[in-house]
Amino acid sequence: MEAELREFERDADAWFAENTPGEPDFMLPLTFMEVGTDQQFEFLREWQNKVYSAGYLGAAWPKEYGGGGLTQKHQDIATRAMKKYRGPIMLNAIGINWTGPLILDIGSEAHKQKYIKGILSAEDIWCQGFSEPENGSDLGNAQLRAVRDGDEYVLNGSKIWTTHGHYAKYMILLARTDLDAPSKYAGLSFILTPMTVPGIETVKIKKLTGEHGFTQTFFTDTRIPADGLMGREGEGWKIAMQTLEYERSARGGQAGGYVLTEVDPLEILQLASKAKRDGQSVLADPVVRDKLMDFVIDAQAMALNGKRARISPLVRDCPQALPLMSKLTHTEFALRINEFAISLMGTKGGYYVDEPNAIDEGYWHRSYLNAFSATIGGGTSQIQRNIIGEHALSLPKTR
Amino acid sequence: MKLLLTEDEVMLQDAAAGFFRDKAPVTELRKLRDTEDATGFSRGLWQDMAEMGFSGILIPEEHGGNDMGYRAMGLVAEEMGKNLSASPFLSTAILAATAIRKGGSAEQQAEWLPKIAGGSTIMALALDEGGKHNPAKTATTATPSGNGFRLNGAKAMVVDGHVADKFIVAARTSGAVGDPDGLSLFLVDPKSKGVSTERTIMADSRNAARIVLDDVEVDGDALIGETGKGGEILDLVLNAGRAALSAELLGSGSQAFENTVEYIKERKQFGRIIGEFQALQHRASHLYSEIEVCRSAVLAALSALDMGLPDAGTYVSMAKAKLGNVARLASVEGIQMHGGVGMTDEFDVGLFAKRIRVAQEMFGDTNYHLEQVAQSKKF
Numbered sequence: 001m002e003a004e005l006r007e008f009e010r011d012a013d014a015w016f017a018e019n020t021p022g023e024p025d026f027m028l029p030l031t032f033m034e035v036g037t038d039q040q041f042e043f044l045r046e047w048q049n050k051v052y053s054a055g056y057l058g059a060a061w062p063k064e065y066g067g068g069g070l071t072q073k074h075q076d077i078a079t080r081a082m083k084k085y086r087g088p089i090m091l092n093a094i095g096i097n098w099t100g101p102l103i104l105d106i107g108s109e110a111h112k113q114k115y116i117k118g119i120l121s122a123e124d125i126w127c128q129g130f131s132e133p134e135n136g137s138d139l140g141n142a143q144l145r146a147v148r149d150g151d152e153y154v155l156n157g158s159k160i161w162t163t164h165g166h167y168a169k170y171m172i173l174l175a176r177t178d179l180d181a182p183s184k185y186a187g188l189s190f191i192l193t194p195m196t197v198p199g200i201e202t203v204k205i206k207k208l209t210g211e212h213g214f215t216q217t218f219f220t221d222t223r224i225p226a227d228g229l230m231g232r233e234g235e236g237w238k239i240a241m242q243t244l245e246y247e248r249s250a251r252g253g254q255a256g257g258y259v260l261t262e263v264d265p266l267e268i269l270q271l272a273s274k275a276k277r278d279g280q281s282v283l284a285d286p287v288v289r290d291k292l293m294d295f296v297i298d299a300q301a302m303a304l305n306g307k308r309a310r311i312s313p314l315v316r317d318c319p320q321a322l323p324l325m326s327k328l329t330h331t332e333f334a335l336r337i338n339e340f341a342i343s344l345m346g347t348k349g350g351y352y353v354d355e356p357n358a359i360d361e362g363y364w365h366r367s368y369l370n371a372f373s374a375t376i377g378g379g380t381s382q383i384q385r386n387i388i389g390e391h392a393l394s395l396p397k398t399r
Numbered sequence: 400m401k402l403l404l405t406e407d408e409v410m411l412q413d414a415a416a417g418f419f420r421d422k423a424p425v426t427e428l429r430k431l432r433d434t435e436d437a438t439g440f441s442r443g444l445w446q447d448m449a450e451m452g453f454s455g456i457l458i459p460e461e462h463g464g465n466d467m468g469y470r471a472m473g474l475v476a477e478e479m480g481k482n483l484s485a486s487p488f489l490s491t492a493i494l495a496a497t498a499i500r501k502g503g504s505a506e507q508q509a510e511w512l513p514k515i516a517g518g519s520t521i522m523a524l525a526l527d528e529g530g531k532h533n534p535a536k537t538a539t540t541a542t543p544s545g546n547g548f549r550l551n552g553a554k555a556m557v558v559d560g561h562v563a564d565k566f567i568v569a570a571r572t573s574g575a576v577g578d579p580d581g582l583s584l585f586l587v588d589p590k591s592k593g594v595s596t597e598r599t600i601m602a603d604s605r606n607a608a609r610i611v612l613d614d615v616e617v618d619g620d621a622l623i624g625e626t627g628k629g630g631e632i633l634d635l636v637l638n639a640g641r642a643a644l645s646a647e648l649l650g651s652g653s654q655a656f657e658n659t660v661e662y663i664k665e666r667k668q669f670g671r672i673i674g675e676f677q678a679l680q681h682r683a684s685h686l687y688s689e690i691e692v693c694r695s696a697v698l699a700a701l702s703a704l705d706m707g708l709p710d711a712g713t714y715v716s717m718a719k720a721k722l723g724n725v726a727r728l729a730s731v732e733g734i735q736m737h738g739g740v741g742m743t744d745e746f747d748v749g750l751f752a753k754r755i756r757v758a759q760e761m762f763g764d765t766n767y768h769l770e771q772v773a774q775s776k777k778f
Contacts, residue, residue: 273778283773286770289770289773290766290769290770292778293769293770293772293773294720296717296772296776297696297717297720297721297769297772298692300696300699300717301692301693301696301699301717301721302692304400304695304696304698304699305691305692305694305695307402308402308691308694308695311403313403314402314403321687321691322691325684325687325688328684328688329692382677382681385677385680385681385685386681386684388684388687388688389674389680389681389683392684392687393660393683393687394664395660395663395664395674395675395679395680396664396672397675398675398676398677399675
């Protein structure tokens with residue numbers, strides 16, 4: 001086994017060294033949430049497909065559905081090689097990170113046969129229909145209506161912040177199937193929904209960075225096959241929560257790779273070493289030094305913490321606690337470090353993408369603004385703190 | 400780097416947790432304080448700690464220790480931090496034992512290490528002289544005299560100084576104040592002519608002393624290691640001490656936090672348990688997250704020392720810097736979230752705050768260690 005893993009590692013290393021594409025002549029998105037142009041989309045789709053075809057994505061997923069049939073160790077090796085050569089992000093994040101694991105864990109045999117391979121190959125792009133314009137953090141109050149009619153559901157309502165909404169072939173949808181359920185949660189169902197049927201309209205939303213990447217999605221008397229229902233009617237909330245656990249990495253089974261470009265404090269150190277104040281390096285400023293070292297220390301300790309979150313005996317008592325705090329600390333850290341990077345640039349920190357004098361082509365400002373998507377998406381930091389308070393610390397539920 | 404405790408480590412942790420909870424809980428510190436105990440810790444407790452093997456945790460078996468190493472040291476220190484247990488563990492079993500083990504001659508090791516492991520000798524490191532911690536600023540001098548040296552200077556924050564059977568004094572044998580080189584370490588008998596010792600009154604009710612050395616004569620064999628090479632030994636001694644303090648701060652900070660969470664689950668205002676209020680929940684969740692990050696930082700530092708990594712000192716500085724910040728936050732948030740009772744002597748949270756204040760400053764505060772990390776990264 002060890003020898004076989006080493007060989008796999010050598011092969012993966014050689015493959016990524018050979019095949020990782022260089023920077024294209026257009027701007028790539030920093031994360032899967034900012035795929036806004038067809039050019040970006042096609043470039044990333046082709047890359048994911050290539051990685052999958054070479055056996056370096058979904059390596060640990062079952063062979064009979066299109067996976068590699070190997071172990072998580074193999075996939076981790078492949079992901080490390082991808083990182084080492086700074087390969088582009090995986091495009092089909094919602095497919096590989098949360099829909100795929102969910103289908104493999106609780107989907108029917110037919111679901112697995114139909115969806116898994118297309119998720120890995122990026123042929124079938126997935127989006128998520130959870131948040132609604134009137135129901136964001138209060139997800140349990142989702143109102144999009146699904147009415148059963150024979151072998152079909154008829155959908156009416158609207159979803160928002162639909163990442164990949166305009167590219168997706170399928171959606172994981174949280175819909176209200178029962179208006180008379182004893183609680184708001186019990187009236188929800190979880191449905192795998194095709195996006196290519198009549199009655200669905202996606203409207204792009206422009207982000208504060210100037211980029212696109214998500215849509216508002218409107219459903220008007222949309223008819224979809226009822227065989228997309230996961231579990232039973234009324235189990236939607238439970239399944240949605242399980243889905244969020246994959247999203248927050250509180251549950252394993254993801255296909256591998258990465259879907260976000262993380263800020264490395266060493267890049268900030270490089271940036272800082274170039275920055276000047278009154279002809280002197282900013283590193284001579286003790287306040288700047290202290291802040292920088294705080295980031296270096298936090299980054300290292302958080303990385304170890306992320307590893308601890310994946311050691312099962314450490315999370316046995318409260319499986320959510322370490323992963324949840326990891327999500328919270330990582331995303332808040334990303335905001336702070338990007339903001340600090342901008343402050344290092346002084347007046348040039350105001351320059352934006354396309355300004356010829358902008359440092360690193362305005363990367364830092366764009367990265368800073370996009371960092372909010374992680375402190376808001378997947379549960380805001382405030383919601384995370386509620387959950388940590390209630391579940392990790394057993395504080396009484398807020399009324 | 401093993402992030403999970405081994406079976407042996409879990410057994411040690413359980414043993415230490417039970418031991419300090421039974422023998423040296425916070426009420427024992429209160430007793431020492433309220434009776435103005437002259438020793439500042441219980442000698443009986445120290446004997447019991449020796450029997451448990453805690454005093455010999457960094458001492459080789461041939462000298463009566465069990466040599467369990469730094470991770471084990473950290474587990475013991477963390478439990479002591481949770482209980483605010485007063486003992487000469489830091490001064491004697493960690494600082495002095497490391498100095499003699501790493502720098503001492505075979506004779507010195509054979510003479511002193513078994514006594515430390517057996518709990519019969521208390522030793523104190525006389526290093527800091529006031530102002531901020533910075534070994535390079537050592538001004539105490541040691542000049543050749545007869546077959547030995549003559550020491551002159553004044554030391555402060557000497558932990559367990561007033562009850563020590565021996566001092567380990569850092570003095571300058573060459574170079575100017577501010578020079579990191581030129582330091583030497585000496586074993587000094589507190590009863591020697593020219594030594595005066597005065598116990599200082601500390602916020603944390605623990606032991607520290609001021610020491611004046613006025614033409615104190617020592618023999619040549621009082622020197623630990625080589626003349627002028629004391630700085631290298633001190634680095635090892637201080638790394639061990641700072642790592643132990645980081646682990647202790649983790650224990651004290653997490654216990655202060657735990658007390659606070661328990662309190663906000665019981666206290667009612669406006670007809671509600673105050674833990675229902677998001678303003679308090681979010682502060683508690685933030686602290687929980689930070690303390691978990693600290694746990695990783697401390698484990699990394701202790702493991703790096705055990706593994707003998709060349710940059711172990713950087714890991715230790717990272718831990719001490721992070722713990723200084725977070726334990727402090729846990730204590731001030733603890734007082735604030737307790738409300739009025741947080742201001743009372745009756746509730747323990749104030750005792751934790753006071754110990755954390757002293758421990759975060761000892762052997763370098765957060766700013767000192769951030770600077771150490773910056774220098775290690777060549778900034």
